[in-house]
Amino acid sequence: MRVFLKSQPISSFRRFSTKGPPAPKDGINWEAFGFELTKTDYIYMAECKKGETFKEGKILPYGPIPMDPASSIFSYGQSLFEGLKAFRTHTGRAVVFRPWENCKRMNDGAKRMLMSTIPEEVFLDAVKKTVINNGAWIPPTGKGALYLRPVLMGNGASLGVAPSPSYTLLVYASPVGNYFKGEVKAISLLVATQHHRSAPKGTGHVKASGNYAPVFEAQKRAKDNGFSEALFLDAKEDKYVEEAGASNFFIITKDNKLITPNLGNILPGVTRETVMILAKELGYQVSEEKLDIDRALEASEAFCTGTGASITPVGSISYNGKKVVFGDGQPGKVTMQLYNTLRDIQFEKTNDIRGWLYDPYQDS
Ligand SMILES: *Cc1c(COP(=O)(O)O)cnc(C)c1O
Numbered sequence: 001m002r003v004f005l006k007s008q009p010i011s012s013f014r015r016f017s018t019k020g021p022p023a024p025k026d027g028i029n030w031e032a033f034g035f036e037l038t039k040t041d042y043i044y045m046a047e048c049k050k051g052e053t054f055k056e057g058k059i060l061p062y063g064p065i066p067m068d069p070a071s072s073i074f075s076y077g078q079s080l081f082e083g084l085k086a087f088r089t090h091t092g093r094a095v096v097f098r099p100w101e102n103c104k105r106m107n108d109g110a111k112r113m114l115m116s117t118i119p120e121e122v123f124l125d126a127v128k129k130t131v132i133n134n135g136a137w138i139p140p141t142g143k144g145a146l147y148l149r150p151v152l153m154g155n156g157a158s159l160g161v162a163p164s165p166s167y168t169l170l171v172y173a174s175p176v177g178n179y180f181k182g183e184v185k186a187i188s189l190l191v192a193t194q195h196h197r198s199a200p201k202g203t204g205h206v207k208a209s210g211n212y213a214p215v216f217e218a219q220k221r222a223k224d225n226g227f228s229e230a231l232f233l234d235a236k237e238d239k240y241v242e243e244a245g246a247s248n249f250f251i252i253t254k255d256n257k258l259i260t261p262n263l264g265n266i267l268p269g270v271t272r273e274t275v276m277i278l279a280k281e282l283g284y285q286v287s288e289e290k291l292d293i294d295r296a297l298e299a300s301e302a303f304c305t306g307t308g309a310s311i312t313p314v315g316s317i318s319y320n321g322k323k324v325v326f327g328d329g330q331p332g333k334v335t336m337q338l339y340n341t342l343r344d345i346q347f348e349k350t351n352d353i354r355g356w357l358y359d360p361y362q363d364s
Helices: 002-006 009-017 072-076 099-112 120-133 214-224 271-280 333-346
Strands: 042-049 056-063 080-082 084-088 094-097 145-154 166-174 189-192 227-235 242-243 249-254 259-260 287-288 303-308 310-319 324-325
Touching: 002 084, 042 120, 056 120, 072 145, 080 099, 094 120, 099 120, 099 145, 120 145, 145 227, 189 214, 214 227, 242 249, 242 287, 249 271, 259 271, 271 303, 271 310, 271 333, 303 333, 310 333
Parallel strands: 189 227, 189 310, 259 287
Antiparallel strands: 042 056, 042 166, 080 145, 084 094, 084 145, 145 166, 227 242, 249 259, 249 303, 303 310, 310 324
16 A cells, blocks of 8 residues: 555654654744635745646745736636645644645646646645644644645646646645544535536536536625535536535435545545544444435435534534524534544554554655
């Protein structure tokens, strides 16, 4: 298994190495961070011509970047993004969760959008240097994470509707708070009946920038009506659950099985895959299948998954004017078991036996 080969044996360096992140910056109120951008000190940037693959880039101070007004990202949206997090763990290390998967996904998107691809060592170089150069911005253990945002875009000028002649990879970082301050709470979802997120044979399966602005309106409609998020149905039959705007969806059935919509038009979330693996290890049956909204509404628990919010319990779903509450509307038992299992791995309360943690300070 590839990921295992990349992993670093914890015991060897915990004992013998002193290399690790610097102390968190002084004078910062880490508790105050939500998911807003806080500019950090440095960004990583690499450029590449069409038809070539990326080579290592460089670190630059955070600030505006020069762009040609005719860049194909502006007119044609030739662009992808990623999102991953660096955590300061209970052992004092800084670790990034499964960055190899983000690299693979970005390259799947690059192929779909006819963009230059990024070799894994270049992607890891970008992650490593972005973390290390902003190391004091990694929040104290348990007080959030340093969120990394890689963007791959067509920066070259083109007037006609065509792929850009050149591409930019940039990575910036922002400290973010815990999604839940204190206690974990359940969110409410509104099924979007006026909008779809992705079409069959479209780009819903890649993190293309163009997938996101079109759902702002559905998300606003949900928030304006007092819901936390919109939940999208499939575009063909308008009855199968796909996912929320930036997180995947799971239910737990009354007989304790996990069901999540199958891949195809949804974004293959790293957290989604992680949860499937962990749930199986914990002894649950897990299945990926078409999930009829009516069946979802009969679940005993539901939750969303994503790097931003990790595992978010869903307390209720509203569909066509009818609101269905799961259990007592509080975070479910199985949901919380999975939440705690994932958190303990990310913060090294349990050993990284699966090789999911990447330590940028040890990779040099
Ligand atoms: C990023 C994203 C997710 C979550 O993916 P992770 O890899 O778990 O962060 C889910 N759905 C959509 C539409 C997304 O953009």
